[in-house]
Amino acid sequence: DAGVTQSPTHLIKTRGQQVTLRCSPKSGHDTVSWYQQALGQGPQFIFQYYEEEERQRGNFPDRFSGHQFPNYSSELNVNALLLGDSALYLCASSRQVGGYTFGSGTRLTVV
Amino acid sequence: AQSVTQLDSQVPVFEEAPVELRCNYSSSVSVYLFWYVQYPNQGLQLLLKYLSGSTLVKGINGFEAEFNKSQTSFHLRKPSVHISDTAEYFCAVSLYSGGGADGLTFGKGTHLIIQP
Numbered sequence: 187d188a189g190v191t192q193s194p195t196h197l198i199k200t201r202g203q204q205v206t207l208r209c210s211p212k213s214g215h216d217t218v219s220w221y222q223q224a225l226g227q228g229p230q231f232i233f234q235y236y237e238e239e240e241r242q243r244g245n246f247p248d249r250f251s252g253h254q255f256p257n258y259s260s261e262l263n264v265n266a267l268l269l270g271d272s273a274l275y276l277c278a279s280s281r282q283v284g285g286y287t288f289g290s291g292t293r294l295t296v297v
Numbered sequence: 298a299q300s301v302t303q304l305d306s307q308v309p310v311f312e313e314a315p316v317e318l319r320c321n322y323s324s325s326v327s328v329y330l331f332w333y334v335q336y337p338n339q340g341l342q343l344l345l346k347y348l349s350g351s352t353l354v355k356g357i358n359g360f361e362a363e364f365n366k367s368q369t370s371f372h373l374r375k376p377s378v379h380i381s382d383t384a385e386y387f388c389a390v391s392l393y394s395g396g397g398a399d400g401l402t403f404g405k406g407t408h409l410i411i412q413p
Contacts (some may be wrong), residue, residue: 190340219400221400221401221403226406227405227406228301228389228403228405228406229403230403231401231402233400234399234400242399242400276340276341278401286331286343287343288333288340288341288342289340290339290340291339291340
């Protein structure tokens with residue numbers, strides 16, 4: 187049974203560009219959350235998707251947007267990249283309270 | 298809004314010694330509590346969670362934690378550590394709102410260093 191799958195694993199972008207990160211949830215999970223983890227810090231909650239709608243959002247600017255598809259997979263989009271957006275982006279899926287499963291993350295470097 | 302404080306950024310411990318990693322939280326409502334472990338260049342793995350019921354929670358790899366509501370703490374313990382326990386440990390809280398659990402709020406992490 188595959189867990190949470192994220193792609194790509196690494197990528198490098200230039201300031202001002204746009205990026206799309208992808209997440210396939212664990213089988214049976216219907217809720218997807220995204221987190222940003224800067225180097226040496228704890229993960230910070232970006233937003234959560236359930237039934238293809240953004241259910242909750244953390245303290246991130248509108249440059250960060252997302253989408254959830256009918257098969258529960260999800261995308262995170264970041265526009266107008268800044269150097270400070272360099273981080274590990276983690277996707278977590280769940281179906282019920284406390285059942286969060288994390289992927290291995292996408293390491294984004296903005297130069 | 299809720300917050301999580303991990304009181305130690307780094308904890309060095311000798312192999313086979315006991316360890317306690319401290320976590321305090323702040324919230325005006327009831328929360329769910331979690332401990333995650335992160336090995337280098339990997340995602341997060343759930344060690345244990347407190348949702349309700351018994352305040353002593355047992356997790357994987359011999360870890361356990363005790364929920365103390367009066368002290369708003371959820372400290373992680375292990376009676377005897379191994380070299381393989383060297384990792385970053387994160388405490389996290391989540392609220393419950395209607396349709397499911399909210400996003401997790403994490404502490405800044407504690408780096409557990411096991412010395413031979």
